[in-house]
Amino acid sequence: MGATHTVLTGPPPDKTGPPDSGAEPAPVFGRWRYWYAFAAGSLVFYMIVLTAFSRFFS
Amino acid sequence: MTPLDYLVMLATLLGIAAYGAWSTRGSRSLEGYLQGGHSLKWGTIGLSVMATQASAITFLSMPGLSYESGMGFIQNYFGMPIALILVCAVFLPIYRRLQVFTAYEYLESRFDGKTRVLGAMLFLLQRGLATGITLYAPAIILSIVLGWPFDLTVAGCGIVVIAYTVSGGTRAVSLTHRYQMGVILVGMAIAFGILIAKLPDHLDFLDATRLAGELGKLETVSFSLDPGERYTVWTGLFGGLFLSLSYFGADQSQVQRYLGGSSIAASRFGLLFNAVVKIPMQFFILFLGALLFVFYIFEKPPVFFNQPAWEVAKSGELAPEFAELEARHEALFESKRTAATAFTEAPDAAARAAAGAELAAREEDTGRLRADVRETLLRADPAAETKDSDFVFITFVTTHLPAGVVGLLLAVVLCAAMSSTAAELNALGSTATVDFYQKFRRGTVSESHKVLVSKCLTAFWGVVAIAFALFARLVENLIEAINILGSIFYGVILGIFLTAFFIKFVRGTPIFVSAILVQMSVIVMYFTLDIGYLWYNAIGCLAVMLLSVLLQLAGPGGRPNRNAFSREPNL
Numbered sequence: 023m024g025a026t027h028t029v030l031t032g033p034p035p036d037k038t039g040p041p042d043s044g045a046e047p048a049p050v051f052g053r054w055r056y057w058y059a060f061a062a063g064s065l066v067f068y069m070i071v072l073t074a075f076s077r078f079f080s
Numbered sequence: 081m082t083p084l085d086y087l088v089m090l091a092t093l094l095g096i097a098a099y100g101a102w103s104t105r106g107s108r109s110l111e112g113y114l115q116g117g118h119s120l121k122w123g124t125i126g127l128s129v130m131a132t133q134a135s136a137i138t139f140l141s142m143p144g145l146s147y148e149s150g151m152g153f154i155q156n157y158f159g160m161p162i163a164l165i166l167v168c169a170v171f172l173p174i175y176r177r178l179q180v181f182t183a184y185e186y187l188e189s190r191f192d193g194k195t196r197v198l199g200a201m202l203f204l205l206q207r208g209l210a211t212g213i214t215l216y217a218p219a220i221i222l223s224i225v226l227g228w229p230f231d232l233t234v235a236g237c238g239i240v241v242i243a244y245t246v247s248g249g250t251r252a253v254s255l256t257h258r259y260q261m262g263v264i265l266v267g268m269a270i271a272f273g274i275l276i277a278k279l280p281d282h283l284d285f286l287d288a289t290r291l292a293g294e295l296g297k298l299e300t301v302s303f304s305l306d307p308g309e310r311y312t313v314w315t316g317l318f319g320g321l322f323l324s325l326s327y328f329g330a331d332q333s334q335v336q337r338y339l340g341g342s343s344i345a346a347s348r349f350g351l352l353f354n355a356v357v358k359i360p361m362q363f364f365i366l367f368l369g370a371l372l373f374v375f376y377i378f379e380k381p382p383v384f385f386n387q388p389a390w391e392v393a394k395s396g397e398l399a400p401e402f403a404e405l406e407a408r409h410e411a412l413f414e415s416k417r418t419a420a421t422a423f424t425e426a427p428d429a430a431a432r433a434a435a436g437a438e439l440a441a442r443e444e445d446t447g448r449l450r451a452d453v454r455e456t457l458l459r460a461d462p463a464a465e466t467k468d469s470d471f472v473f474i475t476f477v478t479t480h481l482p483a484g485v486v487g488l489l490l491a492v493v494l495c496a497a498m499s500s501t502a503a504e505l506n507a508l509g510s511t512a513t514v515d516f517y518q519k520f521r522r523g524t525v526s527e528s529h530k531v532l533v534s535k536c537l538t539a540f541w542g543v544v545a546i547a548f549a550l551f552a553r554l555v556e557n558l559i560e561a562i563n564i565l566g567s568i569f570y571g572v573i574l575g576i577f578l579t580a581f582f583i584k585f586v587r588g589t590p591i592f593v594s595a596i597l598v599q600m601s602v603i604v605m606y607f608t609l610d611i612g613y614l615w616y617n618a619i620g621c622l623a624v625m626l627l628s629v630l631l632q633l634a635g636p637g638g639r640p641n642r643n644a645f646s647r648e649p650n651l
Contacts, residue, residue, distance in 0.1 A: 051169050054348060058165045061355040065161040068359045069313070072154065072300040079293025 081226060081478070085487030092263055092491040093498070097244045100256035104248030110530040114181050114510045116251035116340035124258050125350025128337045128503070130358070131257035131264070133327075136218035136497035137470075139268065139365065144385075144469030146369025147376075150297045152311035154362050159320025161355035163328055168348045170581055171329040176344050181514045182507075183335045183577070190580040192588030193519070198595055199576055200515035203332055204508060206569040208541060211504040212548025218497045219549065222490070224388050225474050234549045237497055242542035245502045245509075246535045250340050253502045260495040267492035272368055274481055279371075280378045287424045288374045294423065294436050295443050297370040300363075322617040326574035332507035372476055377420045379480075383409045384453055385471035393460045401456050408449055416442040501545065509538025567613045568606060571620020572599045579625050590631035591624070598623045 051058055111117065120128070145153055171183075180186050184203065188196035215234050223230040244252050279288050292298050302312045309315075328334045328351070341347030383406055384390040394402035419439040426432035454466040477489045513534040572595050579586050602620045606613070 054168065057348070057352055058169065061161050061165055061352050064356045065158065065359070069158065069301065072363070076298060076300045079289060079298040080296065 081486060081490075082483040084484045085490070088484050088487030089491045089494070092488065093240065093494055096256050096259045096263070096495070097240050097498070099259070100252040101244040101247040104252040104255060108531065109527045110181070110513075110534065112251075113249035113531045113534055114336070114514070116249070116254060118340060119251070119342055120254050120340045120346065120350075121342060122346040122349035122353065124254050125338050125341050125347055126353030126357075127261040128254040128257040129328075129334060129350060129354050130361075131261045131496075131499035132333055132337055132503035133354075133358075133500075134261075134264070134496055135214050135500040136493045139264070139493055139496050140218060140221055140473060141470050142362070142365045143369030143372055144472035146297065146366040147373045147472045148469045151300045151363070151366040151370055152302060154300050154359065154366055155302070155311045155313055155316035156320050157359050157362055158313060158316035159318065159322070160324040160328075160358055162317075163321050163324030164351045164355040166325060167329045168351050171335075171577070172338065172344060172347055172351070174581070175335065175339060176347070180339075182332050182511050183330050184332070184511065184515050187576065187580060191591055195576065195588050195592045195595070196515060197519075198592060199330075199573060200511050202569045202573050202599075203330075203511055206566050207331070207333060207504055208508060208544060209548060210566060211501060211508065211541065211545040212552055214497060214500045214504060215545055216549035216552045218493050221470055221474060222493070224386065225471065225478060226490075227388075231550060235546055237494060238501070238542060238546035238549070241498045241501045241505065242539055245505050245542070246538050249531075249534070249538075250336060250506055250510075253506045254337065254340060256502065257499050260499045263488070263495050264492050267488050268365065268368070270485060271477065271481065271489055272364070272371075274485065275368065275371055275375060275476070278379075278480060279375060282421070283374075283378070283424055288371055291374050291377070291420060291424060291439075292370040294439060295373070297373050319615075319617065322574065322621060323570065326570040326577075326617065326621070330573045330577045331570075332511050333503045336507050336510060337503065369472070372472060374420075375476070378417055380410075380413050382475065383449075384457070385468035385475050386465070387471075387475070389457075389464065389468075393457050393464065396460050398456060398460045402460075405449070405453055405456060408452075412442065412445055412449060416446065505538050505542050505545065508541035509534055512537040512541070564606065564613045567616045568602050568620070569599070571602065571617040572624055574617070575621040575624025575628075578621065579628050583625065583629060586628045586632045590635060591628045594624050594628035594631055598627060 109117075142153070175183065175186060178186055178189055182200070184196050184200040187199050215238055219228075219230055219233040219237065222228055223233055244256060248255075276285060276288075279285075283291075289298070302309060303314075304312050305314070306312075338347040338350055341350060382390065390402075394406075416439070419435060419442050423432060423435035423439050426435050457464045457466050474493075477486055481489060513530065517533055517537070518530065575598065576591055576595055579591055598620055601623070602616050605611075605619070606616065
């Protein structure tokens with residue numbers, strides 16, 4: 023099935039078959055990987071800024 | 081408090097509650113009542129998730145915590161963005177595909193009915209008690225500081241929350257969250273602005289920040305590997321990840337917030353909004369506390385911020401000792417203010433270093449004075465509560481903010497209490513309806529009947545929360561007991577869900593048996609081992625996953641096939 027997540031519309035289609043049926047799974051991160059990378063990147067950014075803030079004022 | 085304050089506070093609280101109840105009245109279907117008809121936009125979901133997590137204690141205690149021990153607490157939130165990404169990528173798509181009302185419904189489709197009931201029961205037990213504390217904690221502080229009747233404060237808040245939560249269900253909760261969060265953010269920004277304006281004329285914002293840093297209040301990040309250090313990057317990333325993952329992924333009070341999204345994208349954006357915004361928001365609240373510390377270097381603070389308790393204690397037999405402590409406090413305040421002025425007006429680096437050393441020495445004296453104050457309070461009354469950091473911010477609000485703004489800030493505190501309580505009651509009512517009433521009731525019933533049952537159960541949990549909050553005052557150390565209770569249960573619940581998602585070959589009975597055995601073991605460990613209770617989140621989770629795998633392998637037909645440990649979460 024490949025990437026099944028639609029970015030700005032409703033939920034992706036159901037995965038067919040029971041868990042072990044061998045149906046090709048949807049990717050965990052899919053098209054949202056850029057948004058997830060943005061959120062994870064913001065954490066890294068905050069950690070860097072807070073470390074600099076802590077060092078500068080201590 | 082002036083009449084204007086009461087007017088601002090009551091108009092804000094009742095206005096939001098009435099708007100929420102009125103604009104969402106008349107849900108006819110269970111889907112509409114429990115999931116808001118899938119009509120919520122990402123902004124509403126984002127603010128609703130934020131309002132659910134931020135209770136009154138966040139705004140009362142955080143500035144005091146920072147005032148006392150610095151801003152290191154912010155590291156506790158480092159695991160949250162990662163957890164929210166995992167919830168978006170793994171938990172949310174599964175809940176949406178199965179169209180569940182509660183997180184625990186998924187456990188039946190993945191395992192079996194008994195595992196679902198176990199998960200729902202653990203949630204009801206832990207969250208049912210915690211909701212009482214959400215009401216209790218701000219009421220006890222406001223009743224002490226403002227002299228409000230405690231019982232009336234708890235009952236008043238509780239009844240208003242029950243009214244709009246029962247009336248409008250999930251949509252009312254989410255809509256009111258939007259406005260409550262707006263009031264909270266505006267109120268805190270105003271308090272911050274007034275605090276800056278009230279700093280002495282010779283002290284600009286940068287000087288005030290430098291002063292806070294000089295006295296160790298701005299140490300936000302620690303990479304120390306010392307297990308004795310309470311807040312470090314590592315405890316924040318790993319402990320915070322487990323805690324946030326179980327809270328956002330398996331606690332119905334949060335799951336219900338994002339399940340009401342108009343699309344999976346709306347739910348994801350709402351959660352990712354929190355992943356990006358939460359750390360700056362907490363930084364702002366903690367920084368407010370650090371600046372309050374600077375403010376009280378130049379403006380004389382009380383010896384003990386819980387002033388009513390102090391007044392009672394010093395009128396007893398130890399009055400001369402309390403008078404001596406007040407004299408020491410007066411002298412110390414003057415010398416500290418002089419040292420701080422010398423620090424900010426130092427002409428060069430050498431003079432600044434000398435003034436900084438003098439200031440640090442006076443701060444150590446302040447620490448010793450506060451220790452003596454606590455010791456004397458305990459001698460006067462062995463049952464006295466000697467922690468006063470929860471009273472720092474509310475003391476500033478009631479003594480230094482103008483009329484009207486005091487009412488707004490009290491509305492901030494009560495909005496936070498009501499928003500958390502509403503989300504929790506909504507989740508408790510939903511779980512009791514869907515995972516118990518609907519599951520065990522035989523025969524078909526109409527949608528309006530299900531909505532009525534859900535309303536009754538939500539009201540029931542509201543009454544339980546009020547009763548528990550009233551009872552809580554009679555029991556020592558109950559708040560800590562409830563926090564411990566949460567940590568003990570959260571790990572096991574998360575372990576069940578992570579096994580469900582990622583270890584395909586484990587079936588119902590092994591996970592059920594594992595969860596019960598591990599839950600009992602964690603309780604025994606709590607009473608026999610001496611480790612921080614936050615660790616039970618990780619221990620419970622990993623033990624459930626490991627034991628369920630072992631039991632599955634030991635049982636008949638337990639061998640995994642080649643797809644058993646898939647990267648793809650399991651349905």
